Structure formats: C-alpha cells, structure tokens
Amino acid sequence: MAEPSTKKSRTHPPYELLYWPAIPGRGEFIRLAFEASGVSYKDVANETKDGIKAVLACKADDCIIDSDGNPPAFAPPALRVPGEGKHGKTLVLYQTPTILCYLGDRLGLAGEDEVEKHWILSHALTALDLNNETHDTHHPIASIQYYEDQKPEALKRSKDFRENRLPKFFGYFERVLKGNEGQGQGKHLVGGKLSFADTTLWQVLDGLKYAFPNELGAIEKEYPLLFGTFYLSVKEEKGIKEYLASAKRLPYSNGVFRHYPELDRPGK
Amino acid sequence: MAEPSTKKSRTHPPYELLYWPAIPGRGEFIRLAFEASGVSYKDVANETKDGIKAVLACKADDCIIDSDGNPPAFAPPALRVPGEGKHGKTLVLYQTPTILCYLGDRLGLAGEDEVEKHWILSHALTALDLNNETHDTHHPIASIQYYEDQKPEALKRSKDFRENRLPKFFGYFERVLKGNEGQGQGKHLVGGKLSFADTTLWQVLDGLKYAFPNELGAIEKEYPLLFGTFYLSVKEEKGIKEYLASAKRLPYSNGVFRHYPELDRPGK
Incomplete structure (x- = not known):
C-alpha cells in the first residue's frame, strides 16, 4: 500500500505494526493512534504477503533475542521502528501500553x-x-x-x-x-x-x-x-472519521469483542 | 515513622503511597521500587492513624476532581507527590504501571x-x-x-x-x-x-x-x-534484602496471592 506523501509521514520513521491479520483486536489501539495523528504506518500482516510470518517470529517460543538485540514479544501487538533501537538498529517494542506510550510523544497524543x-x-x-x-x-x-x-x-x-x-x-x-x-x-x-x-x-x-x-x-x-x-x-x-469509513477498519469477529446474545442483557 | 536522613531522601519530594493497609497487594510493587533504591516514602494507610481515609478519598465514587486538579483514581494504589502536580500543586497518579514509570526515572530503576x-x-x-x-x-x-x-x-x-x-x-x-x-x-x-x-x-x-x-x-x-x-x-x-527481613514487609493473606491447597498441584 502506498503511503500518503504528507510532510508528517516523511519526517517519521517507517513504523511497522506487527499484529494478527483480519481482526481489530489489541492492534486497533495502535492503529487508531496512527490514524488520529495522520502518521503513516505499515500494518504488516494485513498489507504484506506472508506478513504474518513476522508476527509469529517476534513472539516465537524459541526466540531468545532478535538480530537487532531486542527481547522477544510475549504476545502481539509489537511495533518495529527501523533505526530507533540500540546502536541505530531496529527497535521492537511489545505490550500495547508501552507502544502507546512510545508513540504518544512522537504523534502528539x-x-x-x-x-x-x-x-x-x-x-x-x-x-x-x-x-x-x-x-x-x-x-x-x-x-x-x-x-x-x-x-x-x-x-x-x-x-x-x-x-x-x-x-x-x-x-x-x-x-x-x-x-x-x-x-x-x-x-x-x-x-x-x-x-x-x-x-x-x-x-x-x-x-x-x-x-x-x-x-x-x-x-x-x-x-x-x-x-x-x-x-x-x-x-x-479528523483522521478517525475517514479511517472508520474506510476498508482499512476491520469488522469485529472472533476477537476480544464478540456478540453472543446469551451473554448480553435479555432483549424485550 | 522517622525517615532515614540519607542524602537521597533529602533530595526527593515526600512521596506518599496510598494503598490498602495490612496486605502486600499491588502496593508492594511500589514499595519494592522505593526499598530497592533507598528512597524514603510514606505508606500512608500503614503508617498514619486514619490513613485509610486518604486511600478511600482518592477513589471515592463521588470524586470528580480533587482540590489540586487531579482526576480520581480508579483503584489503589495511588501515589501523591506534593509540589509535582500542575502549577506546583500536589500530583496524584494511579495505575501501578504509571506509578512505576514515573518513579523509574526518578529512582534510577x-x-x-x-x-x-x-x-x-x-x-x-x-x-x-x-x-x-x-x-x-x-x-x-x-x-x-x-x-x-x-x-x-x-x-x-x-x-x-x-x-x-x-x-x-x-x-x-x-x-x-x-x-x-x-x-x-x-x-x-x-x-x-x-x-x-x-x-x-x-x-x-x-x-x-x-x-x-x-x-x-x-x-x-x-x-x-x-x-x-x-x-x-x-x-x-541491597535495600530489598533488609526490607524483606523487616517488619515492614507484610505477610500474604487475603489479597492477590492466596494459598488454597485445592487450587495447587496435588501433593504427593
């Protein structure tokens, strides 16, 4: 997917979100931060062929440390930021609150x-x-x-x-x-x-x-x-409205938010 | 309780932990950060008569904003830091990870x-x-x-x-x-x-x-x-060892960590 060539996107590193494809899930908290600030990012598993392999790799049970010196992720989402890790290598962060904390400063949120x-x-x-x-x-x-x-x-x-x-x-x-x-x-x-x-x-x-x-x-x-x-x-x-109306916004299905009528308040 | 008059404690604001008395609970994560760094703090509900009132007040269901402009806490623990809030007022933070994040920088952790x-x-x-x-x-x-x-x-x-x-x-x-x-x-x-x-x-x-x-x-x-x-x-x-051997370290009881033998692996 081509990135919009706004000034903002040119001054930011090429952020990459590593999260399961096809569901909003916890990845959605990260997507909304990007969309609200108009800063581009690559949603790897949804935008790249075989992108799910990168998601699986960052949390693999045999990963002890990655080639850039990052610890493994306990679970997705993770955020990859080329150039921002130790010694100018790629940074990988996991845990939704940590990623939001990191991006919050950089995206003005x-x-x-x-x-x-x-x-x-x-x-x-x-x-x-x-x-x-x-x-x-x-x-x-x-x-x-x-x-x-x-x-x-x-x-x-x-x-x-x-x-x-x-x-x-x-x-x-x-x-x-x-x-x-x-x-x-x-x-x-x-x-x-x-x-x-x-x-x-x-x-x-x-x-x-x-x-x-x-x-x-x-x-x-x-x-x-x-x-x-x-x-x-x-x-x-601004940003959220356009995103919600777009095909990028994934529908709820079998993630955190599921509609099981029997768990809801009984209807009239 | 008298505070140790180390250099460290003199250069820090008078940190106050607001948490339930008599159990380690989530307050213990904050206590350990202080103890490991040798920085003094007041464990309000355990060290002050009627200290529990301050814990209840910070999370009261009718608290909309406190007199220093802080939002209410959803739940304890909370951290009070006189002088470090908006316009030099008292800062109140809640959520264990936020408190650890805030203290991490200041305590060298x-x-x-x-x-x-x-x-x-x-x-x-x-x-x-x-x-x-x-x-x-x-x-x-x-x-x-x-x-x-x-x-x-x-x-x-x-x-x-x-x-x-x-x-x-x-x-x-x-x-x-x-x-x-x-x-x-x-x-x-x-x-x-x-x-x-x-x-x-x-x-x-x-x-x-x-x-x-x-x-x-x-x-x-x-x-x-x-x-x-x-x-x-x-x-x-250093710091942790002395704390664990002291009466300040509270025993586990009816908090997060409870010993119910029937929930454990069956014994031999």
Missing part, C-alpha cells in the same frame, strides 16, 4: 506536559483493563479453550460484568470527563486535545456496543458525557 | 537509555498481567463475590493456569533473561542493573511460590535462570 502524559497513560491502562475484562466474559476459564466449552461460566461472568463492572468503569470515566469538562468539553479525558487515552477508551466503548448492544442501549443514558458527547466526538475526529 | 526504559515497562506490564491472572485463579467469576461461591470455576481456571499459563510466562521470562545474560548475568531482565521490571517480576514469583508451592516446587527447575539465579539474586539486592 500524550498531552501538553509530563503530568498530563502520566494521567493519559493511567486512563489508557484503565480502558485496557476493561478490554481485558471483556475478553474474560467469553473466556473466563481458559483462553486456549473454545467458548462453547466454558459457556456456563461465561454466562455467570458476563452477568457480573454487566451488573457490576460496566457501571464501575463507565461511572469512573464519566467522572473523569466531568472533572476535565472545562478544558475537554466532554470530548477529552485529559486537557483540551485528543490523546491516546481518548482513542483507546473510544475503541473499548465501540467494541462493547457491538458485543453487548442490549446492555449498552439500556444504560448509556446514565453516562451522558461518555456516550452523549465523548463517544460521538472521538468518532468524528 | 528505568535502565540506561530510552530503549531500555521501554523494554523495562513492557516486562513489568507482562509481570503485572501474570499478577492479574493469578487473582483470577481464585476469582474467575466475580471479584466482589467470595471465593467459596466460585470454587468449582476456580478449580477449573487454576488447572489451566498451572498447566498452560505459568509455563508460558515462566518460559518467556527465562528467554528474556537468557537473551540478556551477557549484561544481566541472569540477574536482570534488561541491561546490567536492577530495574522496576526486576522488582515487579520478583514480587509475582514470590507470591506464586506462596500461593502454589507444590506447582512451583515441581516446575521451577525447568527455568534455571528465572528461579536458580534471578529470583535468588533480586532477593539479596
């Missing part, structure tokens, strides 16, 4: 000062905790087993998730938006401009709306800033 | 350069993921319910945890130690000196040895660097 930067990381981590808890609604016993083999437990965990966890997380973010309303106008968690905390939380909310449509439909109105302002506003941000 | 700093954060995050998965072995359905009410599910989840997850995490860290053996000699995950990735991983290993003694006893030998070198070495680090 990490706030106005160091205090904001730390708050942004904290809120992104909390959104990612919610992402992980969402995964466990359909896989409460073992991530390597099929959903169908842990369905009774998934029904129990999802009930608790809907009744206790979602209100706790949504209530928290509603308060953060309220506390920052003077600068953020309900559109930003920290300060007056878009950050990777915003894009990360937005992705989790969007996934939850897909996975639990009845539950979200029933309770969204209790969090007017979060769903009435923030969710709608991030969706319209 | 974040490696030699920016590349190492990012690797250190990644490995600490992976160790904290293992910490979270340990919690879910006894609470696979709902964190607000009693263990006794989710015991059948806990037995299933613990079996998967012991058979699949522990080998995956231990094997990963063994490889990281191996890849860094030239500099780290099996004692450090990144570079040639102690980092907050080391102290964080060490705490999780120590907790697992308490919670799953049979399982760890049976498989430790498969990870010779991790348990034969790293675990033993971090325990002897």
Whole structure:
C-alpha cells in the first residue's frame, strides 16, 4: 500500500505494526493512534504477503533475542521502528501500553506536559483493563479453550460484568470527563486535545456496543458525557472519521469483542 | 515513622503511597521500587492513624476532581507527590504501571537509555498481567463475590493456569533473561542493573511460590535462570534484602496471592 506523501509521514520513521491479520483486536489501539495523528504506518500482516510470518517470529517460543538485540514479544501487538533501537538498529517494542506510550510523544497524543502524559497513560491502562475484562466474559476459564466449552461460566461472568463492572468503569470515566469538562468539553479525558487515552477508551466503548448492544442501549443514558458527547466526538475526529469509513477498519469477529446474545442483557 | 536522613531522601519530594493497609497487594510493587533504591516514602494507610481515609478519598465514587486538579483514581494504589502536580500543586497518579514509570526515572530503576526504559515497562506490564491472572485463579467469576461461591470455576481456571499459563510466562521470562545474560548475568531482565521490571517480576514469583508451592516446587527447575539465579539474586539486592527481613514487609493473606491447597498441584 502506498503511503500518503504528507510532510508528517516523511519526517517519521517507517513504523511497522506487527499484529494478527483480519481482526481489530489489541492492534486497533495502535492503529487508531496512527490514524488520529495522520502518521503513516505499515500494518504488516494485513498489507504484506506472508506478513504474518513476522508476527509469529517476534513472539516465537524459541526466540531468545532478535538480530537487532531486542527481547522477544510475549504476545502481539509489537511495533518495529527501523533505526530507533540500540546502536541505530531496529527497535521492537511489545505490550500495547508501552507502544502507546512510545508513540504518544512522537504523534502528539500524550498531552501538553509530563503530568498530563502520566494521567493519559493511567486512563489508557484503565480502558485496557476493561478490554481485558471483556475478553474474560467469553473466556473466563481458559483462553486456549473454545467458548462453547466454558459457556456456563461465561454466562455467570458476563452477568457480573454487566451488573457490576460496566457501571464501575463507565461511572469512573464519566467522572473523569466531568472533572476535565472545562478544558475537554466532554470530548477529552485529559486537557483540551485528543490523546491516546481518548482513542483507546473510544475503541473499548465501540467494541462493547457491538458485543453487548442490549446492555449498552439500556444504560448509556446514565453516562451522558461518555456516550452523549465523548463517544460521538472521538468518532468524528479528523483522521478517525475517514479511517472508520474506510476498508482499512476491520469488522469485529472472533476477537476480544464478540456478540453472543446469551451473554448480553435479555432483549424485550 | 522517622525517615532515614540519607542524602537521597533529602533530595526527593515526600512521596506518599496510598494503598490498602495490612496486605502486600499491588502496593508492594511500589514499595519494592522505593526499598530497592533507598528512597524514603510514606505508606500512608500503614503508617498514619486514619490513613485509610486518604486511600478511600482518592477513589471515592463521588470524586470528580480533587482540590489540586487531579482526576480520581480508579483503584489503589495511588501515589501523591506534593509540589509535582500542575502549577506546583500536589500530583496524584494511579495505575501501578504509571506509578512505576514515573518513579523509574526518578529512582534510577528505568535502565540506561530510552530503549531500555521501554523494554523495562513492557516486562513489568507482562509481570503485572501474570499478577492479574493469578487473582483470577481464585476469582474467575466475580471479584466482589467470595471465593467459596466460585470454587468449582476456580478449580477449573487454576488447572489451566498451572498447566498452560505459568509455563508460558515462566518460559518467556527465562528467554528474556537468557537473551540478556551477557549484561544481566541472569540477574536482570534488561541491561546490567536492577530495574522496576526486576522488582515487579520478583514480587509475582514470590507470591506464586506462596500461593502454589507444590506447582512451583515441581516446575521451577525447568527455568534455571528465572528461579536458580534471578529470583535468588533480586532477593539479596541491597535495600530489598533488609526490607524483606523487616517488619515492614507484610505477610500474604487475603489479597492477590492466596494459598488454597485445592487450587495447587496435588501433593504427593
């Protein structure tokens, strides 16, 4: 895929995202950061023939250290940045929060000062905790087993998730938006401009709306800033809006966010 | 408690840890960073009468923003740093990885350069993921319910945890130690000196040895660097050794690391 020849893309290194193809998954948090900032990147497994081999290689069980001196990844996503590693070699980073932290500074998504930067990381981590808890609604016993083999437990965990966890997380973010309303106008968690905390939380909310449509439909109105302002506003941000309308935005399927009607609030 | 009047403690702000009293929990990752670096801190709920009120206040469900302009904490631990917030006010940070990231730079536990700093954060995050998965072995359905009410599910989840997850995490860290053996000699995950990735991983290993003694006893030998070198070495680090021998080190009880024999590998 040809990279847009904007000034921004020319002044950045050739970032490469290593993540599973065909699903949004945790890779989506990284994609949204790039898309929101208009900086080009290569989504290796989706854009390159045999690109999945690079994803498998970075997390291979026999990888001890790569040829550029990087430790292996525990799991994708990973980010490759030619020229930015030790001694000018290629840097490889893994763990979604680390990648967001690294890119946040470089893409202008990490706030106005160091205090904001730390708050942004904290809120992104909390959104990612919610992402992980969402995964466990359909896989409460073992991530390597099929959903169908842990369905009774998934029904129990999802009930608790809907009744206790979602209100706790949504209530928290509603308060953060309220506390920052003077600068953020309900559109930003920290300060007056878009950050990777915003894009990360937005992705989790969007996934939850897909996975639990009845539950979200029933309770969204209790969090007017979060769903009435923030969710709608991030969706319209320059870069994000165009990306969401494009074929690059992958549909939800069998990743973290799955729509199993039996795990959702019963319909009318 | 009187602070030691070392040069280090005089040049640092008066750090305050806000965490539940009487358990190690997630607060322990922060405590170990301070203890390893010899920098003093106040463990508010353990050292101050009514200190728990400050812990409850920072995460109160009706807190929208504090009087210094900080967002509320989603959950403890939080770190208060007078003078380091916006406009010279008190800074409050939450989320364990954010606090470690912030302190890492200031306590000299974040490696030699920016590349190492990012690797250190990644490995600490992976160790904290293992910490979270340990919690879910006894609470696979709902964190607000009693263990006794989710015991059948806990037995299933613990079996998967012991058979699949522990080998995956231990094997990963063994490889990281191996890849860094030239500099780290099996004692450090990144570079040639102690980092907050080391102290964080060490705490999780120590907790697992308490919670799953049979399982760890049976498989430790498969990870010779991790348990034969790293675990033993971090325990002897200056600062850590003295702390572990002191009354300040709290015993495991009803926190993340719990010893339920029925969840462990059956004994002989």
